Amino acid sequence: MQSEDANLKLKKAKTWAAGSPAVISSLKHVMSTAGPVRGTKALLDLNQTAGFDCPSCAWPDPDDHRAMTEFCENGAKSIASEATSFTVDPAFFEKYSVAELMEKSDYWHDQQGRLTHPMVLEEGATHYKPISWDDAFSLMAKELKSLNHPDEAIFYTSGRTSNEAAFIYQLFVRHFGTNNLPDCSNMCHESSGSALVPSVGIGKGTVTLDDMHHADVIISVGQNPGTNHPRMLGSLEECIENGGEVVAINPLKEAGLLGFAHPQRPKGMMNRATPLADQYLQVKMNGDMAIFRALAKCIVAEDKKTEGQVIDHQFIAEHTTGFESYLGAVEATSWEQILEDSGIEKSELERLASKIIAKDKKLITCWAMGVTQQKNAVDTIREIVNVHLLLGAIGRHGAGLCPVRGHSNVQGDRTMGIYEKLPEEQHLLLEKAFHFESPRKHGYDVVEAIEAMHKKEAKFFFAMGGNFLQAAPDTDFTAEALQNCDLTAHVVTKLNRSLLVTGKTGLILPCIGRTELDFTGNATAPQFITCENSMGIVHMSTGRLKPISDTLMSEPNIVAHLADKAVGNTEHVNWLELGANYDLIRDAIEASIPGFENFNERVRTPGGFYLQNDVKDRVWNTATKKANFHKSELSIFQQSKSDTLVLQTLRSHDQYNTTVYGLDDRYRGIGNERMIVFLNPEDMKERGIKPVQLVQITSHWDDGDRSLSGFKAIPYDMPRGAAAAYFPEANPLIPIGSTADISNTPTSKAIEVSIAPQA
Ligand SMILES: Nc1nc2c(c(=O)[nH]1)N[C@H]1C(S)=C(S)[C@@H](COP(=O)(O)OP(=O)(O)OC[C@H]3O[C@@H](n4cnc5c(=O)[nH]c(N)nc54)[C@H](O)[C@@H]3O)O[C@H]1N2
Ligand SMILES: Nc1nc2c(c(=O)[nH]1)N[C@H]1C(S)=C(S)[C@@H](COP(=O)(O)OP(=O)(O)OC[C@H]3O[C@@H](n4cnc5c(=O)[nH]c(N)nc54)[C@H](O)[C@@H]3O)O[C@H]1N2
Ligand SMILES: [Mo]
Numbered sequence: 001m002q003s004e005d006a007n008l009k010l011k012k013a014k015t016w017a018a019g020s021p022a023v024i025s026s027l028k029h030v031m032s033t034a035g036p037v038r039g040t041k042a043l044l045d046l047n048q049t050a051g052f053d054c055p056s057c058a059w060p061d062p063d064d065h066r067a068m069t070e071f072c073e074n075g076a077k078s079i080a081s082e083a084t085s086f087t088v089d090p091a092f093f094e095k096y097s098v099a100e101l102m103e104k105s106d107y108w109h110d111q112q113g114r115l116t117h118p119m120v121l122e123e124g125a126t127h128y129k130p131i132s133w134d135d136a137f138s139l140m141a142k143e144l145k146s147l148n149h150p151d152e153a154i155f156y157t158s159g160r161t162s163n164e165a166a167f168i169y170q171l172f173v174r175h176f177g178t179n180n181l182p183d184c185s186n187m188c189h190e191s192s193g194s195a196l197v198p199s200v201g202i203g204k205g206t207v208t209l210d211d212m213h214h215a216d217v218i219i220s221v222g223q224n225p226g227t228n229h230p231r232m233l234g235s236l237e238e239c240i241e242n243g244g245e246v247v248a249i250n251p252l253k254e255a256g257l258l259g260f261a262h263p264q265r266p267k268g269m270m271n272r273a274t275p276l277a278d279q280y281l282q283v284k285m286n287g288d289m290a291i292f293r294a295l296a297k298c299i300v301a302e303d304k305k306t307e308g309q310v311i312d313h314q315f316i317a318e319h320t321t322g323f324e325s326y327l328g329a330v331e332a333t334s335w336e337q338i339l340e341d342s343g344i345e346k347s348e349l350e351r352l353a354s355k356i357i358a359k360d361k362k363l364i365t366c367w368a369m370g371v372t373q374q375k376n377a378v379d380t381i382r383e384i385v386n387v388h389l390l391l392g393a394i395g396r397h398g399a400g401l402c403p404v405r406g407h408s409n410v411q412g413d414r415t416m417g418i419y420e421k422l423p424e425e426q427h428l429l430l431e432k433a434f435h436f437e438s439p440r441k442h443g444y445d446v447v448e449a450i451e452a453m454h455k456k457e458a459k460f461f462f463a464m465g466g467n468f469l470q471a472a473p474d475t476d477f478t479a480e481a482l483q484n485c486d487l488t489a490h491v492v493t494k495l496n497r498s499l500l501v502t503g504k505t506g507l508i509l510p511c512i513g514r515t516e517l518d519f520t521g522n523a524t525a526p527q528f529i530t531c532e533n534s535m536g537i538v539h540m541s542t543g544r545l546k547p548i549s550d551t552l553m554s555e556p557n558i559v560a561h562l563a564d565k566a567v568g569n570t571e572h573v574n575w576l577e578l579g580a581n582y583d584l585i586r587d588a589i590e591a592s593i594p595g596f597e598n599f600n601e602r603v604r605t606p607g608g609f610y611l612q613n614d615v616k617d618r619v620w621n622t623a624t625k626k627a628n629f630h631k632s633e634l635s636i637f638q639q640s641k642s643d644t645l646v647l648q649t650l651r652s653h654d655q656y657n658t659t660v661y662g663l664d665d666r667y668r669g670i671g672n673e674r675m676i677v678f679l680n681p682e683d684m685k686e687r688g689i690k691p692v693q694l695v696q697i698t699s700h701w702d703d704g705d706r707s708l709s710g711f712k713a714i715p716y717d718m719p720r721g722a723a724a725a726y727f728p729e730a731n732p733l734i735p736i737g738s739t740a741d742i743s744n745t746p747t748s749k750a751i752e753v754s755i756a757p758q759a
Contacts, residue, residue, distance in 0.1 A: 007672050007673055008670070008671065008672060008673040008692060008712060009670075009671030009672050009673075010669055010670065010671065010692070010714070011669040011671065012669050013253065013255065013667065013668050013669040013716070013717070014255035014666065014667045014668075014669070015255060015258045015259055015273075016255055016258055016259030016260060016261055016273035016275075017226035017227075017230070017233060017255045017256035017258075017259070017260055017261075017273075017667060018072075018073065018226070018230060018233060018256075018260055018261050018262065018263050018268065019261030019263060019268055019269070019271040019273065020261075020263065020269055020270075020271055021271075021666070022072070022073035022230075022263050023073070023263050023269075025073050025666070026072075026073045026076030026077065026080075027076075029076060029077045029080040029661060029662070052514050052515055052541040052542055052543050052544065053408055053409075053514065053531045053533075053539065053541035054075040054078065054079070054408060055078050055079070055082065055160055055408050055513070055514040055515075056072075056074055056075045056077075056078040056408060056656060057074075057075075057228060057229050057230075057231075057405075057406065057407075057408060057534075058159075058404075058405035058406065058407060058408050058409070058410060058411060058533050058534040059229045059231045059232050059404070059533065059534055060208075060209055060533040060534060060535045060537055061231075061533075062209060072230035072231050072263075073230060073263075074227065074228075074230055074653075074656070075230075075231075077654070077656070077661045077662075078656055078661075079515060080661075081110060081494070081656070081659060081661055082114070082493060082494075082513045082514065082515050083513075083515050083545055084113050084114060084548075085113070085548075086111075086112060086113025086114070087113045087114055087115075087116050087548060087549065088112050088113050088114065088115050088116065088494075088495050089116045089117060089549075090116075090117050090119070090129070090130045092112065093119055093127055093128040093129065094127060094129075096127075097126045097127050098121060098126060098127065098128065098500050098502075099126065101495070101500050102497075102500050102501075105660070106470065106496070106497065106658060106659070106660045106728065107660040107661075107662070107663060107674075109494070109495045109496055109497065110494055110495070110496075110659050110660055110661065112495050113494075113548075114493060114494065114510070114513075114548040114549070115492060115493060115494065115495060115508060115510035116510055116548060116549035116551055116552070117130050117510065117549070117551050118130065118131050118132070118133055118136045118507070118508060118509055118510065118551070119131060119507070119508040120135075120136065120139070120505065120506070120507055120508075121502055121505065121506035121507075122505060123504045123505055128506070128508065131507070133553060133561070136489075136507055136509060137561045137562055137564075137565045138565060139487070139505070139507070140460075140462070140487065140489055140507070140562055140565070140566065141562065141565035141566040143459075143460050143486060143487045144176065144460060144566045145566065147459065147460060149177075150176050150177030150178040150180075150439070151177075151178050151180060151441070151443075151458070152457065152458050152459050152460060153176070153178060153180060153458065153459075153460040153461075153462070154180045154182065154444060154449045154452070154453065154458050154460065154461050154462070155169065155173045155178075155180060155181050155182075155462050155464070156181075156182050156183065156446070156449070156461070156462070156463040156464065156466060156468055157169065157181065157182075157183040157184070157413055157418045157463075157464045157465065157466070158183070158184045158407065158463070158464065158465035158466025158467075158471075159183065159184050159185065159188075159405075159406060159407025159408065159409055159410025159411075159413055159465075160407050160408055160409060160465050160466075160514070161409060161413055161418075161464050161465050161555060162409060162412075162529035162530060162531060162541070162555065162556070163409065163412045163413075163415070163416050163529065163530045163531065163532065163538070163589065164529050164530065164556050164582045164585040164586065164589075165464065165529070165554075165555035165556045165559060166409070166412065166413040166416035166417070166418050166464075167416040167417065167585055167588065167589050167593075168556050168559045168560060168563070168575075168578055168579065168585055168588075169418070169464055169555075169559045170416060170417040170418055170419075171417075171430070171434065171563075171573070171588070172559055172562065172563035172566075172567065172575070174417075174430065174436075174438045174439060175434075175436055175563065175567045175570070175573070176563075176566060176567050177439050178439055178441075178443055179419075179420050179421070179422060179439055179440075179441060179442055179443030180420065180443035180444050180449065180458070181417075181418050181419060181420050181443055182420055182443070182444055182445050182446040182448070182449045183410070183413060183414075183418050183419075183446075184406070184407060184410060184446075184466055184471065185410055185413070185414060185418075186420075186445040186446040186447070186743075186744065186745060187373075187446055187471060187472070187473075187745055187746055187748070188369070188372065188373075188406050188407075188410065188745070189368075189372055189403055189405060189406065189410070190372070190445070190740075190743040190744070190745045191371070191372040191373075191374075191377035191378050191381060191740050191742075191743040191745050192367075192372055192381055192403040193414075193743070194378045194742045194743040195377075195378045195379075195381035195382045195385065196381065196385070196401070196403070197622075198622060198623075198628060198630070199382055199385045199622070199627065199628050199630060200385065200394070200401075200615050200620060200622065200627050200628075201614065201615065201619075201620045201621030201622040201627075202613060202614065202615055202621065203414070204403070204411060204536055204613065205400070205401055205402045205403050205404075205405075205534060205535060205536070206394055206395065206400035206401045206402075206613060206615045206616060207364055207399075207400035207401070207402050207535065208535055208610075209235055209535065210397075211364060211397060211398050211399065211400055212235040212236075212238070212239055212364060212402075213235060213238040213239055213242055214239070214242060214244070214362065214397060214398040215239055215244050215362045215363065215364045215398045215399065216243075216244050216245070216355075216356075216358075216359040216360055216361070216362040216363065216398065217244065217245050217246075217247060217355050217356050217359075217362070217363050217364070218236060218239055218244065218245075218246050218247070218363075218364045218365075218366060219246075219247045219248075219249060219352075219363070219364070219365045219366065220236075220246065220247070220248050220249070220250075220257060220277075220366045220367075221248075221249040221250070221288055221291075221365065221366070221367045221370065221371055221384075222249065222250065222288060222367050222368055222369060222370020222371035222372075222749075223250075223366060223367060223368030223369065223370060223371075223404055224250070224252075224254045224256060224257070224368075224650070224651070225256050225257065225366075225404070226254060226255050226256010226257065226260075226653075226667055227254075227256060227651060227652075227653045227667065228368070228406075228651060229368075229404055230256070232366075232404065233256060233260040233262075233276070234260075234262060236260065236276050237260050237262060237274045237276070240274060240276070241274075244362075245278045245279075245355060246276050246277050246278060247277060247278060247279045247280075247281070247352055247355070248276075248277035248279070248280045248281065249281045249283050249288060249291060250280070250281075250282070250283065250370060251282055251283055251284065251285055251370075251648075251718050251719050251722050252282075252678070252716065252717070252718050252722075252724065253280065253282070253717045253718075254667070255667035255668075256276075256667065257276055257277045257280065258275070258276060258277060258280070259273035259274060259275050259276055260273055260274050260276055261273040261274070262274075278355075279348070279351065279352055279355075281342075281344050281348060281352070282343075282344075282717075282718070282719055283342055283343060283344060283719070284341065284342060284343035284636075284719050284721065284722070285637065285646040285648065285719070285721065285722045285749075285750060286374050286375075286376070286636050286637040286646065286749070286750050287341045287342040287343055287344070287636060288342075288370075288371055288380050289341070289376060289379060289380040289383050289634055289635060289636070290337070290338045290339075290340075290341035290342040290634055290636065291338075291342050291344065291349065291352075292380070292383040292384050292386070292387050293330065293333050293338055293383060293634055294335075294338045294342065294344075294346075294349040294353070295349070295352065295353050295356065295387050296326075296330045296383075296386060296387055296390060297330055297331075297333065297335070297338070298349065298350055298353030298354075298357075299311060299353060299356075299357065299387070299390050299391065300327065300330055300331070300390075302353070302357055310357050310391075311390050311391070312361070312390070312391055312392030312393075314392075315389075315392030316389065316390075316392070319392075319618055319620065319626055319627050320389055320626050320627045320628065320629060321624050321626045321627075321628050321629065322628050322629035322630065322631065323389075323629050325629070325631050326386055326629035326630070326631045328631070329631035329632070329633070333634050337634055338634070341634060341636045343719055356391065357391075360398070361391040361392070361393055361399070362393065362396075362397070362398035362399045363387075363388065363391060363393040363399055364393075364398070364399060364400055364401075364402055365384050365387075365388065365401060365402065366402040366403075366404050367381070367384065367402075367403055367404065368403070368404045368406070369406075369650075369748070369749060370648070370749055371384075372403075372740075372743075372745060373740070373745055373746065373747055373748040373749040373750070374637065374740060374747055374749055374750050375635075375637055375738075375739075375740055375741060375747050375750060376635040376636070376637070376740070376741065377740045377741075377743060377745065378740060378741060378742045378743055379630075379632040379635060379741070381403075382630040382632065383632070384401070385401065385627075385630070386629050386630065388400070388401060389627055389629055394615065394618075394627070395615050395616055395617065395618040396618075400615075400616075402534075403534075404534060405533075405534040406657075408514075408531055408533070409531040409532060411532050411533070411534060411536070412530070412531050412532030412538070415532055415593065415595075415611070416589070416593070417430070417593070420442055420443035420444060420445050421442045421443070422438075424440075426593075427440060429592045429593065429594075430592050432592070433572075433588070433591040433592035434570070434572045434573055434588075434592070435570070435571065435572045436570060436572070436573075444458070445744050446472060446746075447473070447736060447739055447744055447746065448744070449461075450472060450474075450477065450478050450481045450736060451481075451736065453481035453482060453484050453485055454477065454480060454481040454484060456484050458485070459484075459485050459486045459487070459503070460485060460486060460487050460503075461482060461485045461487070461488045461489070461503065462488075462489045462490075462491075463488075463489070463490045463491065463492075463498065464491050464555065464559075465491060465492065465493075465555075466492075466498070467496040467497065467498045467657070467658040467659070468482070468498045469482060469496075469497050469498040469501050470496065470497050470498065470658035470728040470731065471657060471658055471728065471731075472731070472746075473731055473734035473735070473736055473738070473746040473748065474706075474731070474732065474734055474735055474736040475728070475731045475732040476732055477736050478736075479501045482498070482501050482502065482503060483501060483502070483503065484503070485502075485503030485504070486503050486504050486505065487503050487504065487505045487506075487507070488502045488503040488505075488506050488507070489506070489507035489508075489509060490507070490508060490509065491509045491510075491511050491555060491558055492508065492509070492510065492511065493510065493511060493513045494659065496658060496659070497658075509553070509558055510549075510551070510552050510553075511552055511553060511554060511555050511558060512543070512547050512552045512553070512554045512555075513543070513547075513548075514529075514541060514543060515543050515544065515545050516543040516544075516545050516546070516547040516548070516552075517542075517543050517544065517545065517546060517547065518542075518543055518547075518554050520553070520554045520556070520557045520579070520580060520582075521557075521579070521580030521581050523581070526542055526543065527554075527581075527582050528540045528541060528542040528582070529541055529556075529582060530586070530603050530608070532611065535610075536610055536611040536613050537607075537608050537609070537610055537611075538596075538603060538608050538609055538610075538611060539603065539607060539608025539609075540603050540604065540608060554579075556578070556579050556582060556585060557579040557580065558579075559575075559579065560575040560576055560578055560579020560580070561575075561576070561579065563575040564576050583600050586599045586600045586603070587599070587600065594612075595611045595612050637747075637750040637752075639752050640700060640752060641700065641752070641754075643754070644700065644752045644753060644754050645679075645683060645721055645722065645723045645752075645753050645754070645755060646721060646722055646723065646750055646751070646752065646753075647677075647697065647699070647723040647724065647725060647730070647733065647750075647751045647752075647753040648722070648723070648724050648725075648748070648749040648750065648751075649724075649725055649726065649727040649728075649730045649731065649733075649734070649748045649749070649751075650724055650725075650726065650727060650749075651726070651727060652664070652665035652668075652670070652674065652726050653665045653666045653667055653668070654666075655726070657727075657728075658727075658728050660674070665726075668716070670714070673712065674726050674729055675710050675711050675712060675729060676711060676712055676714050676725065676726065677695060677697060677711040677712070677713055677714065677723055677724065677725045677755065678714050678715075678716035678718060678723065678724040678725070679713055679714070679715060679716065679718075679722075679723055679755070680715070680716070680718050680719060680720050680721070680722060681715040682720055683720055683721065683723075684713055684715055687755060687756060687757070688757060689713045689755070689756075689757055690713075691713065691714065691715055692712045692713065692714065693712070693713050693757055693758075694709070694710060694711065694712060694713075694757070694758040695709070695711050695712075695713045695755050695756060695757055695758055696708070696709040696711075696755070696756055696757075696758045696759070697709075697711055697723075697725070697730070697733060697753050697754075697755050698733075698753060698754045698755075698756075699733040699734070699735065699751045699752060699753045700752045700753070700754070701735035701737060701738060701752075702737070703735065703737060706732060706733050706735065707733075708729075708730065708732055708733055709758050710758070711725060713755070723753060723755060727748065731748075733751055733753065734746055734747070734748060734751055735751075738750075738751065
């Protein structure tokens with residue numbers, strides 16, 4: 001289809017991912033943004049055992065064979081964006097007022113380069129101006145001390161923050177007296193933790209890369225690995241080469257699930273792709289729970305037929321609770337409802353079930369945002385667990401659960417205590433190690449934090465990384481919330497919109513990035529930080545590039561200076577000493593978090609170490625000390641009107657969350673445009689919408705409608721009733737009140753909308 005639009009370039013959607021186009025695209029990004037020197041040096045050091053951890057996704061690296069070029073296209077874009085030689089310095093802020101910067105796009109913001117100096121936007125001022133680090137810390141400390149209660153302060157974390165920064169940050173916040181530690185996880189995999197902890201006793205995945213390579217069947221549900229976890233495609237390919245099969249469950253046909261050409265193998269370099277998904281279930285929006293319930297029904301039926309050969313009865317008897325009651329729920333669910341909710345033919349569901357039952361029942365289920373950002377996300381994930389428990393497909397080689405994490409250290413941040421609902425045991429360990437009173441009242445998660453600022457119950461907002469305004473739902477509401485604060489402060493590397501919508505006073509605190517050398521504390525050798533990836537491996541990361549400016553501070557050191565001024569030293573904590581020497585922070589981690597024995601020593605071994613994961617040994621740290629089946633009624637997103645669509649907000653191939661690297665979505669055939677809404681061609685016809693026609697999208701919620709216009713409608717291979725637009729452009733449509741049950745995650749993948757030609 002040819003575009004009728006001057007900017008938009010449309011091509012056919014791709015049927016495989018990576019190959020030489022990915023290598024060309026990465027080089028293009030590296031050369032154009034950073035300049036060859038900073039860029040290529042950075043790339044060569046990426047994810048090497050002695051290099052730095054890729055700041056893009058949390059997919060692990062192979063334990064033994066790290067090629068010189070163990071990087072992926074999107075990792076390369078992420079590096080290029082951080083390793084750019086362009087700068088956003090005081091002269092830049094003198095040139096552009098905040099109002100002018102607001103008019104620019106997110107893409108333009110990222111293109112401008114790295115922030116170099118601490119800056120302040122004073123009350124009523126039109127421009128940011130430089131401020132000394134010392135004055136910035138004094139200003140924040142003064143605001144913190146003037147609050148009526150520590151709970152009036154909010155301390156957000158984005159998941160790129162290192163273990164060391166996260167640890168000292170939460171220690172400071174708890175010494176200050178609050179658990180208001182919302183993080184990006186609240187908008188991301190919170191539903192996974194909420195489901196997994198009561199079911200199996202740990203909120204993390206239970207598999208290793210080796211398990212992936214030896215599974216019989218890997219189900220990928222609600223994720224787009226070709227764009228968001230490109231290195232995962234190598235694992236899927238290896239599984240297939242070993243005789244396994246991959247099944248995709250996704251309303252959209254995604255290139256990265258259809259086929260993969262490994263850019264570091266001869267066949268792949270010649271663009272000969274390995275087909276990936278053997279079965280592709282184009283599920284209805286949010287119809288996933290029905291698919292897993294269908295699998296349970298097939299398993300139970302087959303077990304009856306074979307007199308107990310399919311269900312792992314021994315595992316169930318020894319290791320689980322709730323089996324009988326769950327069986328009741330499975331039997332009570334009708335096929336009629338399953339077929340209606342999933343939109344998938346019964347024969348396809350039976351085919352999938354027979355694949356899983358056929359061999360050794362070595363099943364791995366991987367999932368991401370298509371599952372977690374849904375109203376019934378927690379129940380859906382529990383249903384995934386139920387199916388694994390039926391088969392005993394957990395805690396054994398080649399089988400298990402794999403929530404595919406987002407940010408490179410989002411899992412580590414939680415391990416370090418970035419959690420508004422920290423469990424009591426962890427408070428006790430902190431208190432024992434540091435002799436202070438850790439506050440127990442649960443803090444705000446992201447949505448609660450926005451609501452509290454909106455109601456002026458919180459007045460101080462501090463962000464350790466991220467782009468809170470653009471990542472959060474209901475952009476206008478969130479903007480009002482931030483503007484209600486007295487002070488907003490952001491530790492960041494790049495310009496983003498959150499720096500432009502501030503409290504009475506706004507602060508920018510620029511930090512050293514993952515790619516850069518860190519000589520904090522006049523260290524004689526560069527300091528390193530540590531991260532935990534999606535599979536629980538803790539490893540070191542050392543930057544290699546000269547920092548973009550000598551006015552940057554490191555994240556741990558920024559926290560240390562703020563803590564020094566805002567709460568001061570205690571007999572057991574000397575903040576500035578901790579901030580100047582990360583070995584001391586690692587000792588403090590060892591002293592208060594289980595699993596980090598001999599941390600400083602073990603993390604220095606090449607490749608790092610696995611954190612203990614009891615589920616792998618079939619030890620269940622739940623209240624019952626067993627793995628728990630959980631029965632829930634089958635559910636699916638309910639629309640209030642019959643003629644509306646269900647909109648999901650998703651990532652293009654050229655973005656990292658709110659950071660827009662480019663305007664293409666190569667695999668989906670989109671060039672040079674982000675104001676896109678993908679629709680089923682029949683739904684377009686029914687509404688009188690032509691391809692690339694401008695449309696208005698209106699979301700419906702009980703507090704009223706929200707509307708955006710200027711989106712171009714693109715016909716796409718997806719089920720009737722579904723719509724998809726990019727995040728963050730579509731975030732103003734997500735009602736603040738629309739969140740998942742239990743986890744309170746915004747339902748970014750299910751928003752009821754009407755779409756009509758723009759008047
Ligand atoms: N390059 C790059 N890498 C990234 C990121 C990035 O922005 N760019 N972000 C990082 C982060 S923080 C995260 S959390 C991950 C996100 O990784 P993903 O979860 O893969 O990200 P999304 O783009 O949100 O994709 C969601 C997928 O779910 C599908 N989906 C939507 N609704 C449903 C549904 O009802 N059922 C099913 N089965 N599928 C559905 C969509 O069609 C889409 O394919 O990636 C991480 N890695
Ligand atoms: N509608 C919708 N909304 C969503 C989602 C969705 O799918 N749809 N996904 C949600 C998900 S899964 C997530 S994880 C959140 C992401 O939410 P966030 O983590 O808040 O957002 P990011 O876009 O990852 O943050 C990018 C900013 O981080 C800063 N940064 C980059 N590197 C560093 C660093 O090393 N240190 C510091 N201090 N700062 C750094 C840069 O200034 C950059 O502008 O968004 C959520 N929001
Ligand atoms: Mo995420």
